[in-house]
Amino acid sequence: MSERAGQDNMTTDADHDSADDERGPLRRCIVTRERAAPETMLRFVVSPDRVVTPDLSARLPGRGIWLSARRDVLETARTRGAFSRAARGQVVVPPDLDGILQAGLVRRIMETVGLARRAGQVTYGFVKVREWIEGGRAGLIIQAGDGSPDERTRLLSGARDLPIAVVPTAAGLGAAFGRDHVVHAAMSRGELARRVHIDSERFAGLSGRAVPGSSDQSGELG
Structure with a gap:
């Protein structure tokens, strides 16, 4: 399904951030804003056709979108427009992403x-x-x-x-x-x-x- 930017009412600075720049030893979750070791998190990239694509090995090209590996965090990102904000544009989130x-x-x-x-x-x-x-x-x-x-x-x-x-x-x-x-x-x-x-x-x-x-x-x- 396609996310609608702006539908999230959260007031964190995540609303203005794009994907993590992926420099340094830690990555920032686009939902919780917490930083953690990348191997403990979930990385996503946006494919050329604007589909959110999991990258569990963190090797796919493109800027990474990072989430804490928690069910509630994934659900928030999936339903409240966090992927679109991080990608700075409309994206398609697979309905069976979990x-x-x-x-x-x-x-x-x-x-x-x-x-x-x-x-x-x-x-x-x-x-x-x-x-x-x-x-x-x-x-x-x-x-x-x-x-x-x-x-x-x-x-x-x-x-x-x-x-x-x-x-x-x-x-x-x-x-x-x-x-x-x-x-x-x-x-x-x-x-x-x-x-x-x-x-x-x-x-x-x-x-x-x-x-x-x-x-x-x-x-x-x-």
């Missing part, structure tokens, strides 16, 4: 898990994951959101300090391992684990789910 973003983040997580699998940096299954936890090898726990809550809690007994990434389904996580379904996985510390953790937090913010583990732990995974 679904596009969530699917894209899940895809990124699974691709990264696949890379970790090939590098020998991830294991799966209750017993093997417990072995990694007890042996101090686990840097990140990945769990399927549709797995048994009791079993997921039991796995984490004695490992409350480990960051956790939650993916929607056991079938989706299983696909990364060539299995029908996987509920539990563990990754060793490193860049790949850090990527999965950050993308899972962005997904959780958009889906409105609580994020197990603090975002402050992301730096400990690298």
Whole structure:
């Protein structure tokens, strides 16, 4: 749908800003005006035909439009003209933008898990994951959101300090391992684990789910 400039009644200086100039280590959200590390946020660009296009890897050409990775922020930007103001002109916002973003983040997580699998940096299954936890090898726990809550809690007994990434389904996580379904996985510390953790937090913010583990732990995974 096409946004109408000026329909937002917010009184912040966002009304006069265009897209972030993308210099420096932080980016500013066009809705909340808060600055944060770009990898924790959502970047968009406007295509030649004026369609708002997600850029989850932050690599597409063009000036970026940045949002905090939260459902309410995305909804405000989508319905109150923030994209049009940032782009300084009418733009088309895909009606399923939220679904596009969530699917894209899940895809990124699974691709990264696949890379970790090939590098020998991830294991799966209750017993093997417990072995990694007890042996101090686990840097990140990945769990399927549709797995048994009791079993997921039991796995984490004695490992409350480990960051956790939650993916929607056991079938989706299983696909990364060539299995029908996987509920539990563990990754060793490193860049790949850090990527999965950050993308899972962005997904959780958009889906409105609580994020197990603090975002402050992301730096400990690298």
